[in-house]
Amino acid sequence: xxxxxxxxxxxxxxxxxxxxxxxxxxxxxxxxxxxxxxxxxxxxxxxxxxxxxxxxxxxxxxxxxxxxxxxxxxxxxx
Numbered sequence: 307x308x309x310x311x312x313x314x315x316x317x318x319x320x321x322x323x324x325x326x327x328x329x330x331x332x333x334x335x336x337x338x339x340x341x342x343x344x345x346x347x348x349x350x351x352x353x354x355x356x357x358x359x360x361x362x363x364x365x366x367x368x369x370x371x372x373x374x375x376x377x378x379x380x381x382x383x384x
Contacts, residue, residue, distance in 0.1 A: 313353065315360055318379055325378035326370040335369040 327335050340347065346359045355363070368375065 321382035326374040
């Protein structure tokens with residue numbers, strides 16, 4: 307149960323990628339992600355993102371429309 311709770315951020319990002327981004331535009335989301343710092347990406351894949359890493363992933367120009375991202379998050383929590 308603790309592991310499930312600690313991975314909520316990653317599930318939220320997955321929901322935004324697959325529910326908010328159009329299939330033909332998902333590459334833009336990933337392209338933006340892979341331009342981030344290599345250390346951040348490594349911690350992300352290890353499931354050890356810091357609060358600053360999480361903030362960095364979520365800041366900047368959003369690769370998907372904000373309204374669709376929020377709707378995707380809400381849908382995933384139902």
